[in-house]
Amino acid sequence: MNRQIIKLFGLIVALFAVLVGFTSYWSVFDAKALKEKNANTRPLFEQQQIKRGRILAADGTVIARSLPKGHGAGLRYVRHYPQGSLYGHPIGYSFVEQGDSEFEQFHNDELVGEESELGSILDQLGGGTKEGNDVVTNLDPAAQRVALEDLESAGFGAVVAIEPQSGRVLAMASNAPYDPNRIPYELSKLNANETETPLFNRATQGQYPPGSTFKVVTAAAGLDSGTITPETTIDAPGSLEVEGAPLNNDFEQSFGPISLDTALTFSVNTWFAQLGEQVGEQTLFEYMDRFGFNSRPAIDLPEDQVYKSGVYDYGEEKLLGPGDPVDVARVAIGQERLTVTPLQMAEVAAAVANKGKLMKPQIWSRVVEPDGHVAKTMEPSEYSQPISAETAEELTTAMEGVVSAGTGTNAAISSVPVAGKTGTAETPSETCGGSSEANQAWFIGFAPADEPKIAIAATVECTPQFGNDVAAPIFRDVAETVLAGE
Amino acid sequence: MTARNRELMALVPVAVLLTAGFAAVFAQDHAQLDNASLIYGAYFLAICLATHAYLRIRLPHADPYLFPLVSLLTAFGLVMVYRIDATLARDQANWFVLGLVLFALTIHFLRDYDVLERYRYTIAAVGLLLLLAPRLPGIGQQVNGAYLGVKLGPLAFQPAEFSKICIVVFLASYLREHREVLIVGARRVLGVTIPPLKHLGPMLVVWGASMFMLVFIRDLGSSLMFFAAFLALIYVATGRLSFVVIGMAMFLLGAWFFASTVPHVHDRVEVWLNPYEHAKGSGYQILQSIFAQADGGLFGKGFGQALITIPGTHAALLPAAQTDTIYALIVNELGLFGACAVVLIYLLIAARGFKIALLADDGFSKLLATGLTAVFAIQAFVIIGGVTRVIPLTGVTLPFISYGGSSIVANFVLLALLLLISDRARREAEVP
Numbered sequence: 010m011n012r013q014i015i016k017l018f019g020l021i022v023a024l025f026a027v028l029v030g031f032t033s034y035w036s037v038f039d040a041k042a043l044k045e046k047n048a049n050t051r052p053l054f055e056q057q058q059i060k061r062g063r064i065l066a067a068d069g070t071v072i073a074r075s076l077p078k079g080h081g082a083g084l085r086y087v088r089h090y091p092q093g094s095l096y097g098h099p100i101g102y103s104f105v106e107q108g109d110s111e112f113e114q115f116h117n118d119e120l121v122g123e124e125s126e127l128g129s130i131l132d133q134l135g136g137g138t139k140e141g142n143d144v145v146t147n148l149d150p151a152a153q154r155v156a157l158e159d160l161e162s163a164g165f166g167a168v169v170a171i172e173p174q175s176g177r178v179l180a181m182a183s184n185a186p187y188d189p190n191r192i193p194y195e196l197s198k199l200n201a202n203e204t205e206t207p208l209f210n211r212a213t214q215g216q217y218p219p220g221s222t223f224k225v226v227t228a229a230a231g232l233d234s235g236t237i238t239p240e241t242t243i244d245a246p247g248s249l250e251v252e253g254a255p256l257n258n259d260f261e262q263s264f265g266p267i268s269l270d271t272a273l274t275f276s277v278n279t280w281f282a283q284l285g286e287q288v289g290e291q292t293l294f295e296y297m298d299r300f301g302f303n304s305r306p307a308i309d310l311p312e313d314q315v316y317k318s319g320v321y322d323y324g325e326e327k328l329l330g331p332g333d334p335v336d337v338a339r340v341a342i343g344q345e346r347l348t349v350t351p352l353q354m355a356e357v358a359a360a361v362a363n364k365g366k367l368m369k370p371q372i373w374s375r376v377v378e379p380d381g382h383v384a385k386t387m388e389p390s391e392y393s394q395p396i397s398a399e400t401a402e403e404l405t406t407a408m409e410g411v412v413s414a415g416t417g418t419n420a421a422i423s424s425v426p427v428a429g430k431t432g433t434a435e436t437p438s439e440t441c442g443g444s445s446e447a448n449q450a451w452f453i454g455f456a457p458a459d460e461p462k463i464a465i466a467a468t469v470e471c472t473p474q475f476g477n478d479v480a481a482p483i484f485r486d487v488a489e490t491v492l493a494g495e
Numbered sequence: 496m497t498a499r500n501r502e503l504m505a506l507v508p509v510a511v512l513l514t515a516g517f518a519a520v521f522a523q524d525h526a527q528l529d530n531a532s533l534i535y536g537a538y539f540l541a542i543c544l545a546t547h548a549y550l551r552i553r554l555p556h557a558d559p560y561l562f563p564l565v566s567l568l569t570a571f572g573l574v575m576v577y578r579i580d581a582t583l584a585r586d587q588a589n590w591f592v593l594g595l596v597l598f599a600l601t602i603h604f605l606r607d608y609d610v611l612e613r614y615r616y617t618i619a620a621v622g623l624l625l626l627l628a629p630r631l632p633g634i635g636q637q638v639n640g641a642y643l644g645v646k647l648g649p650l651a652f653q654p655a656e657f658s659k660i661c662i663v664v665f666l667a668s669y670l671r672e673h674r675e676v677l678i679v680g681a682r683r684v685l686g687v688t689i690p691p692l693k694h695l696g697p698m699l700v701v702w703g704a705s706m707f708m709l710v711f712i713r714d715l716g717s718s719l720m721f722f723a724a725f726l727a728l729i730y731v732a733t734g735r736l737s738f739v740v741i742g743m744a745m746f747l748l749g750a751w752f753f754a755s756t757v758p759h760v761h762d763r764v765e766v767w768l769n770p771y772e773h774a775k776g777s778g779y780q781i782l783q784s785i786f787a788q789a790d791g792g793l794f795g796k797g798f799g800q801a802l803i804t805i806p807g808t809h810a811a812l813l814p815a816a817q818t819d820t821i822y823a824l825i826v827n828e829l830g831l832f833g834a835c836a837v838v839l840i841y842l843l844i845a846a847r848g849f850k851i852a853l854l855a856d857d858g859f860s861k862l863l864a865t866g867l868t869a870v871f872a873i874q875a876f877v878i879i880g881g882v883t884r885v886i887p888l889t890g891v892t893l894p895f896i897s898y899g900g901s902s903i904v905a906n907f908v909l910l911a912l913l914l915l916i917s918d919r920a921r922r923e924a925e926v927p
Binding site: 010011012013014016018022024025028029032033035036037039040043044046050051054055057079085 | 727731732734774775782786787788789790792793802805812826830831834835838841842849862865869872873876880883884885
């Protein structure tokens with residue numbers, strides 16, 4: 010019988026080998042696929058058990074924190090946003106059932122605390138529970154508050170404020186706002202709200218006609234490419250015939266031969282249209298690219314929540330390039346099919362303010378581990394140098410004229426020189442719910458003009474007012490707040 | 496080194512493992528170490544040492560590794576159950592002590608275990624009666640659609656655990672006597688070797704009992720386990736693979752017939768094949784079991800770290816974690832490596848069991864050791880295989896690890912029998 014016993018043992022060994030094989034398959038080889046199965050709710054529950062790190066404003070104000078619910082094995086954490094709707098944009102939200110968005114989504118790895126197979130063994134030995142890192146932002150609570158409050162009294166729109174030398178985003182506000190604490194209860198309601206679109210971050214996703222603010226880009230291209238100098242004069246009639254249609258100044262006012270300073274101060278359409286034609290489509294597109302148009306801004310927000318700016322063909326659903334048939338004269342004055350995000354226009358202002366250097370805009374400032382150790386710090390990095398320092402200086406002078414003597418006087422701050430540019434683009438009345446006086450009002454600029462501390466883009470959609478009336482005051486309030494806090 | 500000294504040495508790592516395991520669970524639960532874990536470890540070690548001392552006196556020649564291996568499983572089970580629920584672990588510890596008492600009594604009274612042969616028909620009848628018991632009105636209990644339990648006043652137990660020992664004893668004894676006739680009397684019909692029908696009667700009774708369990712008690716797991724042990728014994732006794740093939744065909748035929756006619760059996764098989772189509776209902780347990788394993792990875796999440804209930808509720812995320820699916824929890828917390836260690840311990844126990852069968856001198860001892868070892872190993876296979884979706888998931892316990900008094904006590908009796916056989920075999924081998 011011994012031979013049979015040995016064979017029987019062989020069979021048992023084989024059966025147990027099958028068990029080890031199946032266990033390996035489930036626990037290791039097929040584990041990733043199993044974790045992604047819809048029926049598998051385990052990853053969600055496990056996420057809930059991690060104490061996600063806090064998100065803090067630059068001054069330490071807590072923007073988001075995770076609060077414990079239950080205890081023992083039932084312990085889970087729920088995100089809480091003590092500041093309510095103030096930081097709904099750009100911080101976003103993070104909930105197990107509803108998912109996450111914006112800053113919360115982009116910085117998820119840091120907030121959760123990175124996990125590695127080795128790390129989890131060490132955790133086990135230490136018996137510690139997993140805890141995420143805090144992420145400190147550059148957001149300035151005072152500036153953020155002023156930006157949002159001003160917007161709420163002005164209308165739907167957005168404000169982006171950037172420190173030009175570092176790219177630090179000090180404020181990013183979008184009206185209508187939303188309170189992230191309400192997401193678990195009314196996500197679908199917020200999603201369905203198509204008049205206010207509160208979940209839509211207008212600062213990075215709003216695609217607006219830039220109007221005359223784009224003349225800063227046209228001027229930069231003209232000066233930097235050597236097409237003109239600050240002294241070059243171009244004759245600016247009240248009206249021009251371009252591509253078979255008239256292109257007018259306001260009230261068809263004729264200016265005669267003028268140079269850049271006057272043209273920018275009074276936002277002379279016929280002057281910039283001719284400059285655009287002189288610069289040429291190829292060169293204008295090249296300078297747009299240098300300023301970051303036609304690419305996603307390199308900000309720390311999820312790619313799908315940051316839109317590109319450029320000449321957008323809605324029929325083809327694509328951004329047009331230098332080879333495409335484009336009315337360059339109208340692009341030069343911010344018309345045609347040009348759409349921009351407020352973030353992009355803030356980057357234009359910031360680049361001019363920073364001697365022609367565009368820094369990557371960043372919301373985060375540093376990552377702090379639970380024990381207080383700083384794990385990572387944001388190092389300012391250059392995105393591009395769209396124009397020379399000299400061009401930037403010449404442009405700054407012209408932009409100062411806008412605020413001191415031209416179309417943007419409401420942006421002036423007492424005893425601080427301000428450089429800027431207004432914009433008022435007509436929007437199709439159907440985008441504004443049929444209102445006939447539908448303007449996209451803009452102001453972009455920086456202050457102090459001689460030693461810039463802050464560059465801002467402010468825009469209000471569907472307003473009967475002009476950039477100087479409704480957007481310039483927002484610029485002024487936010488800039489004053491930032492400068493007062495220095 | 497003598498056998499008993501080797502046993503003593505082997506118990507040391509068991510105590511260390513138990514203490515470390517409790518310490519890990521404590522650290523997780525209380526965020527600090529508690530000397531209670533040391534006290535538990537010390538108690539466990541003391542009980543093991545007492546048992547060891549008893550074995551020293553009564554069975555000095557018995558296999559030195561079986562008891563430490565079983566202690567290792569028990570320690571492991573205690574820590575796992577403790578991690579699920581401290582109250583359950585206290586019950587489990589009590590049963591462990593009760594199991595050892597029965598272990599000692601078995602060794603005391605069955606020193607001359609040949610006596611079992613004399614009562615084999617009585618034992619077989621008791622075994623079958625035990626199987627029937629859960630269907631008897633008044634004492635039977637139904638759990639998850641299966642009639643597995645019996646309740647006599649305050650005492651509840653699962654008779655199948657004890658029944659398996661009775662049936663194995665009967666088969667070993669019967670086959671010892673009839674194996675010659677079974678071999679010699681076999682005829683070839685159409686190229687297939689058929690055992691003589693005259694001597695097949697009792698075998699058919701066992702087959703019938705398995706089918707009975709399948710249908711009336713609805714205990715698929717035990718049915719599979721019984722029948723596999725039966726085939727294993729037939730094979731070892733006769734050396735005829737054809738008998739095994741015929742037996743297997745009969746079982747599969749019966750199983751197929753009932754799977755297509757009895758809804759309960761049909762459901763189990765359907766869920767096994769297509770769990771995702773029943774993800775929220777009958778497939779929930781097997782799917783959660785697999786998801787729990789996926790969560791473990793190579794090294795697992797660590798003692799006390801896995802999710803058993805849905806956080807914030809008492810709803811089970813891993814149903815029956817302390818019994819049926821405890822293996823999935825082991826994979827979840829200790830990873831593939833921990834699970835392999837557990838499978839390896841079962842394999843080592845099987846190896847020692849078959850070694851005893853090889854050493855044993857007489858036919859009854861050989862067959863009894865083989866049968867007990869086979870039924871034990873197959874039980875481990877049936878439940879681990881169920882949890883890992885090798886076979887349909889059934890409600891069989893994982894021997895010495897799962898929570899459950901009947902399982903622990905019955906398996907200690909099984910261990911006692913193996914050690915009795917071993918003691919005699921090795922004593923005879925040492926004195927030529």
